Each structure stands twice: as structure tokens, then as C-alpha cells.
Amino acid sequence: MESLWHTIEELVDAQRRVITAFGLLLFPRGCAGCGKPDEVVCPQCYRQLTQWQQQSIDTRICSSGVVCSCARYQGAVRHMILSWKDKGDWQCDRVFAQSMRSLITHADITTVFNQLPKTITILVVPVPSSHASRRKRGRWHTVVLARAVAQQCRTQGWNAQSVALLSMRLTAAKSLTLSRGTSRSTRLAGRLKLTRKAVRYRNTHGNTPLCVILVDDIITTGATIRACSTQLQEAGFPVFTALSIAMV
Numbered sequence: 001m002e003s004l005w006h007t008i009e010e011l012v013d014a015q016r017r018v019i020t021a022f023g024l025l026l027f028p029r030g031c032a033g034c035g036k037p038d039e040v041v042c043p044q045c046y047r048q049l050t051q052w053q054q055q056s057i058d059t060r061i062c063s064s065g066v067v068c069s070c071a072r073y074q075g076a077v078r079h080m081i082l083s084w085k086d087k088g089d090w091q092c093d094r095v096f097a098q099s100m101r102s103l104i105t106h107a108d109i110t111t112v113f114n115q116l117p118k119t120i121t122i123l124v125v126p127v128p129s130s131h132a133s134r135r136k137r138g139r140w141h142t143v144v145l146a147r148a149v150a151q152q153c154r155t156q157g158w159n160a161q162s163v164a165l166l167s168m169r170l171t172a173a174k175s176l177t178l179s180r181g182t183s184r185s186t187r188l189a190g191r192l193k194l195t196r197k198a199v200r201y202r203n204t205h206g207n208t209p210l211c212v213i214l215v216d217d218i219i220t221t222g223a224t225i226r227a228c229s230t231q232l233q234e235a236g237f238p239v240f241t242a243l244s245i246a247m248v
Helices: 002-026 043-050 075-086 090-105 107-113 131-137 142-155 181-191 196-204 223-234
Strands: 053-056 066-072 121-126 159-162 166-168 192-194 210-219 239-247
Touching (some): 043 066, 043 075, 075 090, 090 142, 090 239, 121 142, 192 223, 210 223
Parallel strands (some): 066 239, 210 239
């Protein structure tokens, strides 16, 4: 079943590449980062997605003691992410997926991952978006990143899968993006909940050695990572690290 799923993922990725190629012929566009014609993301802007970043974090939040990103959240990288997540530029999916896969193969990041034995199961968990955000965007955008990370982890010899362990409760609470880090973390903690998949996984694989990698688009104050990690670890899912496209 797992090999079948991998084959399906590869076919979907190939289909998207074909659609993107035809799309550029029929509907010319500009680079999501700089506007250069006929490019989804031009080579110069893509190079900015390979300026690997690490930041220390409390080992009670992530046992590795670091969180990692592909780039700084600035300039062309910022334009690319905003175009992708808020303007429906799904053609950037493949670009960001490739960037996340490359992140794991970077020498400094590989050193972090080498702490994990190959016998451990890695659960790659997309950070949840609010229901309002998902309706507006038409999808859960961080799932694309989580699947890419899981795929690369499998390539490097781990048993890894992308699993949505967390979701966000429906509530009319004030927008999270406008609040300070501490209050944001507190309010997030009250909104996060385990999904049914998480409950089923815990009930059926309770004795399996595992760890979690959280995946988000941007790491800002770290409040989201703290809140997600707390929720998961209280439920018995130890968090190893967090990865993102960009870091403030």
C-alpha cells in the first residue's frame, strides 16, 4: 500500500509539471519573486530559497534543540510565499517542495537528522491553518511541504509519512496573526486539537518508536511551534524539530 501511495504521488507530481509547462505556454506569467517573464520562480530567486537557516530552541519544545528553514523571510522569498499562500499561486507547490527536500540534504541539517536512528518512525506533521484560511485558500497549503519532507526522509532511509495529527477548532477568536508571541501561543493552545488520525495512530501504534517533525511555511516568534509541540507531546508524540520555508 505504501509503495502504491508513493507511485501515485510521483504521477501527480508529473502531471503538475506537465500542466505547469502548458500553462506557461497558454497563459504567460512572471516569477513569483521578482516578476521576470515566463518563470514560475526564476533561478536567481530560487537561489534565495537555499540560504539555509538554523535557530536554537528549547529542547523541551524540540528535542534536537534547533529549528531549520530554507531562507530568511525577506525580499523575493517573502513575495514568493505571499503569492503562493494568499494569491492562490499553486504553481509554486513544486518549487517549495523541492526546496524543502533540499533543506534536509544540506550538510548542517543532515547533522541534525543523523541523531535519529533509522529504526525510528518519523511522522511529518503539517502545522494546521484555521478553517477560515483553508476556505479562502481552497486547501491546507502546508500539507504540500509535509509530503515533500516525508518523501525525502524515506529517500534517506527512514520510515516516514505525512500525517495530519493536529487541526484547529472552529472559533470566532481574534485573528492570531495580529497578536504578540506569548498571547498568540496561549490562544493557539486553546484552539489546537488532535485529529481522528492522531487518535487512531496512537491506539494502533502506541509502542512504535517515533518522533514528529513539524512543518510550517514561516517561523516567526516560534509561538505556533511551541503550541503545536505542547499539544503533541502531551498526547505522546515527541517532537524532534520543526522545518519551514522561511524564518523571520
